Amino acid sequence: MKIGYPCIPLGVSYKTTRKFLLKNYNEELLYSCIDNNLDDLLNILKYNKSNNILMFRISSDIIPFGSHEINLLDWKKEFSNKLLEIGKYAKDNNIRLSMHPGQYTVINSPDLNILKRSIADLKYHCDFLDSLGIDKKNKIILHVGGVYGDKISAIERFIQTYKSLDKNILDRLIIENDEKNYSLDDLLNISHRCNVPIVFDNLHHFCYEGSIDIKNALKSAFSTWNYDDGPPKVHYSEQDKNKRLGSHSQSIDINNVKEYIDASDGLDFDVMIEVKDKDFSAFKFNNFIEFKDKIIPFEMANKEFNRYKYYLLQRSLDHFNTGRDLLFNEGFYKFYSFLDKSIYDDISTELSLKAFKDFKENFSHLKTTEENYLNKLFLSKDLKKIKDYFLKLSLRYKIPNILENYFLFF
Numbered sequence: 001m002k003i004g005y006p007c008i009p010l011g012v013s014y015k016t017t018r019k020f021l022l023k024n025y026n027e028e029l030l031y032s033c034i035d036n037n038l039d040d041l042l043n044i045l046k047y048n049k050s051n052n053i054l055m056f057r058i059s060s061d062i063i064p065f066g067s068h069e070i071n072l073l074d075w076k077k078e079f080s081n082k083l084l085e086i087g088k089y090a091k092d093n094n095i096r097l098s099m100h101p102g103q104y105t106v107i108n109s110p111d112l113n114i115l116k117r118s119i120a121d122l123k124y125h126c127d128f129l130d131s132l133g134i135d136k137k138n139k140i141i142l143h144v145g146g147v148y149g150d151k152i153s154a155i156e157r158f159i160q161t162y163k164s165l166d167k168n169i170l171d172r173l174i175i176e177n178d179e180k181n182y183s184l185d186d187l188l189n190i191s192h193r194c195n196v197p198i199v200f201d202n203l204h205h206f207c208y209e210g211s212i213d214i215k216n217a218l219k220s221a222f223s224t225w226n227y228d229d230g231p232p233k234v235h236y237s238e239q240d241k242n243k244r245l246g247s248h249s250q251s252i253d254i255n256n257v258k259e260y261i262d263a264s265d266g267l268d269f270d271v272m273i274e275v276k277d278k279d280f281s282a283f284k285f286n287n288f289i290e291f292k293d294k295i296i297p298f299e300m301a302n303k304e305f306n307r308y309k310y311y312l313l314q315r316s317l318d319h320f321n322t323g324r325d326l327l328f329n330e331g332f333y334k335f336y337s338f339l340d341k342s343i344y345d346d347i348s349t350e351l352s353l354k355a356f357k358d359f360k361e362n363f364s365h366l367k368t369t370e371e372n373y374l375n376k377l378f379l380s381k382d383l384k385k386i387k388d389y390f391l392k393l394s395l396r397y398k399i400p401n402i403l404e405n406y407f408l409f410f
Contacts (some may be wrong), residue, residue, distance in 0.1 A: 001270060001271065002231075003053060003056040003271050003282050003286045003289070004053060004054070004057065004096070004098075004271070004282060005057070005272070005273050005281065005282040006056075006100070006272065006274060008407055009044055009048075009278060009404050010278050010279055010280060011279050011280065011327055012047050013395050013398055013403060014040035014041075014047065015036040015037075015040055016038075016041045016058065018033040018036055018037050018064070019064040021091050022068075022070065023086075025065070025070055030064055030065070030071065030074065031075055034062075034064070034079060035082075038083065038086065041086055042082075044056065045089055045093070046088070048279075049093050049095065051283055052290075053283070053286065054094055054095050055095065055096045055097075055098070055271075057099065057100055058098070058128070059270060060099060060101060060102060060125065060130040061073070062128065066121075066125075066128070067120045076131045082353050083131045083132055084131075084132070086132055087134045088133070090132065090138075091133075091134060095316075096137060096230065096270060097129065097132070097138045098139045098272070099125045099128065099129065099139075099140050100142075101142060105117075106143070106146060106166075107145065108145040108154045108161065109145060109148075109157075110148055112351065115161065119165070119373060122169050122173070123166070124140070124167065126166075126169045126172055128166060134388045136171040136229065139173070139199075139230075140172045140175050141174055142383070143175070143182070144175055144182040144187070145181070146160050151181075151186075155190060158190065159190060159194050162196065173196060174229075175187055175190065175196050175197075175198055176200075176235065177201055177204050177205055178201075179203070179208055179246045180207070183205070183208045184200065184208075184217055196224070197224045198220075198221040198367060199221070199233045199234060200217055200218060200235070201235040201237065202235070202236060202260070203238065203239060203248070204235075204246075205217060214264060214334075215263050215264065218232075218264055221293070222267060231269055231270050232268055234271055236257075236271050236272065237275055238275060248274055250276045250277055250355055250410055251276070251277045251280065251340065252275055252277055252285060253285055254274060254284060254288055254333060254336035254337055255337060255340070257285060258333070277409065283307075284332075284336055287304065287332045287336075292332070292333055293330070293332075293334065294331050295329075298328070301327050304332070304335075308323065308339060308406050308407075309323075309324075310355040310359060310406075310407040311339075311405075311407040311410070312339075312342060313354070313355045314347045314351055314355050315345045315348065322338060323335060323342075326338050347383070348380055349383065352383050355407065356378070356386050356390065359390065362402055370393065374389065387407070391408045391409070394408060
């Protein structure tokens with residue numbers, strides 16, 4: 001089982017989403033964005049590998065204006081060496097990659113202009129994965145699209161367009177159930193008619209159906225996958241308890257993960273995690289799968305506790321001490337269970353300021369203006385502004401491992 005997350009890690013400053021406005025388009029700017037995006041993609045894969053994260057979704061923005069007619073740069077040729085280097089690293093380290101075109105890429109639209117742009121966008125995504133020299137196990141995820149007042153006709157248009165796509169696109173394309181238009185049963189019908197694999201999203205399924213039978217849903221979706229497609233993929237997400245139905249949670253809840261894995265009854269599949277804390281939850285999921293409730297090596301426990309120590313300290317000294325004891329003495333499962341409950345506990349202003357002052361020791365070479373502004377923020381006791389400024393400083397100075405502190409983000 002491979003675990004992954006989409007597009008932008010939080011724990012490092014690398015990003016593959018550099019872009020610019022169409023009105024500012026010029027080839028020099030485009031070249032620079034692509035060059036830097038590709039460098040950071042390789043860096044992200046190395047970061048992921050060092051944390052045993054072997055699946056990753058590449059941002060559609062990796063090539064700005066990738067499917068736009070204004071982009072005449074032969075980026076596949078210009079960057080062939082870097083692209084192949086990225087692909088080689090992924091293959092050598094058994095990393096599975098994917099891409100997910102946005103909501104405006106719909107191949108069942110009755111509007112021929114939208115359809116034309118959507119097919120061009122699929123071609124761009126496929127060209128990018130092809131340029132890495134990686135096989136068809138590395139997929140492109142697509143939603144079926146809109147209903148347009150006539151679901152039967154919309155499904156027929158999808159199937160008709162799907163069958164007309166180039167083979168290299170068909171080799172990579174998989175479809176995902178959504179929360180309001182197309183259910184898992186709808187997708188099974190489509191898959192039966194055109195042999196397209198299904199990536200199952202548990203939260204979308206719950207939103208559509210109101211309930212969920214994980215085992216049967218997974219078995220149904222996995223039956224659409226062929227051996228050459230690689231292990232089936234799922235999208236795993238959870239409902240934010242304080243937001244509208246369908247909103248992704250801050251983090252995975254390890255007890256929900258346990259319930260999901262237990263219900264899957266030993267099925268083999270890869271998991272793309274779609275929650276707000278991205279790589280942090282990927283680490284949680286991975287650690288749980290590997291160790292469950294086993295005692296873990298000291299160095300691994302220490303590394304994981306350092307991610308969350310300030311986050312716990314902000315709540316109380318008891319949170320800090322209890323979390324530490326659970327992690328070192330009882331393992332990941334008990335620690336994560338406690339951590340997940342702590343999300344809803346009140347934050348202490350006094351202890352938060354103490355945590356921030358301790359964290360400040362990481363910054364030994366601040367400019368006078370930065371130091372003065374930080375002191376002003378401390379006097380104000382505005383925790384959000386202090387946190388936001390520390391995040392800004394962390395990104396600016398790129399101190400090793402500094403972004404692995406969870407409390408900077410949540």
